[in-house]
Amino acid sequence: MRFLTSTFGAILACVMLALPVAAAELGDDGLHKEPWFQDTFKDMSDDLASANEAGKRFLVIWEQRGCIYCKKMHEEVFSDPEIAKFITDNYYVVQMNLFGDVEVTDFDGESLPEKEMAMKWGVMFTPTMMFFPESVDGVAANKAAVAQMPGAFGKGTTKALLTWVKNHGYESGQNFQKYVAEQMAQ
Numbered sequence: 001m002r003f004l005t006s007t008f009g010a011i012l013a014c015v016m017l018a019l020p021v022a023a024a025e026l027g028d029d030g031l032h033k034e035p036w037f038q039d040t041f042k043d044m045s046d047d048l049a050s051a052n053e054a055g056k057r058f059l060v061i062w063e064q065r066g067c068i069y070c071k072k073m074h075e076e077v078f079s080d081p082e083i084a085k086f087i088t089d090n091y092y093v094v095q096m097n098l099f100g101d102v103e104v105t106d107f108d109g110e111s112l113p114e115k116e117m118a119m120k121w122g123v124m125f126t127p128t129m130m131f132f133p134e135s136v137d138g139v140a141a142n143k144a145a146v147a148q149m150p151g152a153f154g155k156g157t158t159k160a161l162l163t164w165v166k167n168h169g170y171e172s173g174q175n176f177q178k179y180v181a182e183q184m185a186q
Contacts, residue, residue: 024074029097030065032074036088037095042114043105044141051092052134057166059091060141062118062128064098069152070127077158086159090166098126107136107144125150131165146170156184 024032040047044060051058063070077083087093096104100114112120121130121142129149136144147165149158160180164170169179 024071024079029100031063031095031097032070033095034074034078034084034087034093036084036091037093040094041105042094042096042102044107045105045136047092047094048107048132048134048136051132054092056090056092057134058132059087059093060096060130060132061093062096062098062123062126062130064126067126069125073127073152073158077152077155080155083155083159083162086162090162098123106140108138108140110140123150127152129161131161147176156180 025034027033038047038050040050048058078087096118097114098118102114103111104114104117105111106117106120110120120140123130127149128151130141130145131147132141132144133146147161147170149161153161157180160183161176164174164176164179169176
């Protein structure tokens, strides 16, 4: 009996070690969810105003159901406490569904379902993060974005981009790739 108990315990331990460390929560829409996502009416001008009122930068993240790269971002990057805190402290984040039907109102006033807005904005990959300035004057979001990150990147690149946008690196003409290289050299 003791042999069976210790064997069962060893098997259970092996199974537990094989499980992912942090499984990303899925919403009813099949998209991964974070506590720092904002639930809004997806009116870009209103969301930007809310971000400004909160003293944060506005970020839209595009995802899709079943996206393995979205899962990777949530489980390996966004789950990092330092990155999650940085986003919570500095960003107002709205999630969009690449194939969704929820109405989105662009900065230029045009309203379209998410899937059509994705086409208008040229979003082709998930995840895609779109970063916006504090002020947008009636142009489409893809024209207003100060930076975009299409695809899943590791913690270092993601944190560097979050920091670069927060600190307005794009305003000084600082090339993001040079910024990353400088950060790595320090």
